[in-house]
Amino acid sequence: MVTLAEVAQHAGVSASTVSYVLSGKRSISAGTRQRVERSIQELGYHPNAGARALASSRSNIIALMVPLRTDMYVPVMMEIAIAVATTARIHGYDVLLLTGEEGPDAVRRVTGSGLADAMILMDVELDDERLPLLRQSGQPSVLIGLPADTAGLTCVDLDFTATGALCAEHLALLGHRDIAVIGEAPAVYERHTGFAERTLDGLRNRSRELGLRMLHRPCEGGYDVMAVTLARIFDERPGTTGFVVQNESAVAPLLALLRQQGRAVPEDVSVIAICPDQVATQASLRLTSVAIPAQEMGRRAVEHLVAKLDGHGTDEVVLLAPELTVRASTGPVPSAG
Amino acid sequence: MVTLAEVAQHAGVSASTVSYVLSGKRSISAGTRQRVERSIQELGYHPNAGARALASSRSNIIALMVPLRTDMYVPVMMEIAIAVATTARIHGYDVLLLTGEEGPDAVRRVTGSGLADAMILMDVELDDERLPLLRQSGQPSVLIGLPADTAGLTCVDLDFTATGALCAEHLALLGHRDIAVIGEAPAVYERHTGFAERTLDGLRNRSRELGLRMLHRPCEGGYDVMAVTLARIFDERPGTTGFVVQNESAVAPLLALLRQQGRAVPEDVSVIAICPDQVATQASLRLTSVAIPAQEMGRRAVEHLVAKLDGHGTDEVVLLAPELTVRASTGPVPSAG
């Protein structure tokens, strides 16, 4: 293993000079810089991460805590994680993968050991038990998701309240009066995941304002469960003509079932999905949808974190504005009769 | 930040004693151990990761390189990643998340800097460009996937050749003579991903042995693409009665299309999926399938790696035996007429 000292000797300069060439923290003459850089090349030098971390108290690592659960749409999580890793590398950071399993302990461990310089938390609950620790640790962090109390925290999320409202508006505008919301799995609501509840709030409030009747049903996804859920919905509200689906694994089943029942989309019923664009465009018909901007969320989270680490960063709640793309699954309400 | 020295002082022992309490590398009297442990508790001490890495040349970090691509079924990747992270923690390791994007450079960087003690590579191609580097670096590593040349490497993978053979056997046994294979996206074959080609080999060879006619069509997944693919298949081989699907995002569309065309499953055609159990059980009918044991692959990979890091580890290719679960999507070939 090649060390700084060896590079220095090879280039005929002192160790500190090599260090300054690497970090750029002091000015170095062009000639010296070139000699050092050549030596680095020739010897194949890579700075030792541990030594660097020890001396500078900076690990250049960002910890990312991903949910262990699989009751939420996994590809979104993965897309966020990859966006985080990619963006982090651009800024010179590596990413440490923590699972939600460890919970608050992981925060303590990472904070205490200096393993990571900062944290990104995904799947934040409204009243998340990791937050008090995070606040008191003073470690720079960004949440992807929105807890109830955001004081002293930086959060990045899609504006799910606005997303819900947007869906209600779109359906109302098309003349629908009775809509049903196919929500996330019950467990998601039970643990008070912010995004699910906020979407619901947005839907409810806007529906009320617009005079829509709205029925909400959590749904675990999968064909059989969806079949039962759908049957119950039409039982209770036979006049339902609009659907908003928030659980991606319920999308395909819903479409299949509607077709099977002879309900044409969008002629008889309209369907809006809240899902990544890929899901919306790969379904059996192109779905009107509000996109979940997974990549952007990951990217923004890292950029905020890096800004904080560089000193110019603020506590802030960033809510991305939802965008509804009209495709082939929504249309005017069928004329009565 | 609390240091070893402070703990030592608080407990009235020397720093090295505290270190030995922590590592267990020398025997410590019960009394001393307890005093030290109490001090650690009281002061809330966490060893500094950088200092530890520097002094011991061990970072206790495993690097995991996940594919950046999204043309393969993402949940499997995620499940593997999470199993890796979880298992690694059990053995005292953390996981560094590397994206495939960086390619061979990431191997060099991680190896050279001592950032990680070992690597796990996912999405290995038959002739992967990262392998020469990995071999020469001498860094302990495990591949999830199977390259063409496994000399000097440890690999963990599902036995996809056997998987293909198993599918052919099952269909042959039910009396099918004409089968179609819905494969992964063309890009997956183009970059010579081992598992896709091996599955195909297994299917082809066993089909030949059993007198099956087999048609293979790569397929990107999604409803529209699947529709075109399916139409071409029945065009070319109208007598097709058996399907093997390897692309998870083609499963739901295939079932929907078959139903739409009035072909009953399993009465008219049989369908086997190669996919995680969750996909097989959540589809519109319970699918006969060969499971992809994502968790087990992740777990085994880590365990092998840890064994290597502990000195008792061998280069070895671990192929997990496929298991076919018969569910409701396969049945005897329809009697002619």
Added chain:
DNA sequence: ATAGGTTGTCGAAGCGCTTCGACAGGGACT
């Protein structure tokens, strides 16, 4: 020519830990 300010380089200290060799003390033997 001289004071004052840059610029580029160096030496040394120190980050917090692991680990090696040393050694005091106490049993179990001769």
Added chain:
DNA sequence: AGTCCCTGTCGAAGCGCTTCGACAACCTAT
């Protein structure tokens, strides 16, 4: 009683880097 060997503890060195203060060399303005 003396030797030997454990067992448990300590001190010190050193891991490879960053960073601070020092300082020589040069440039500019008097």
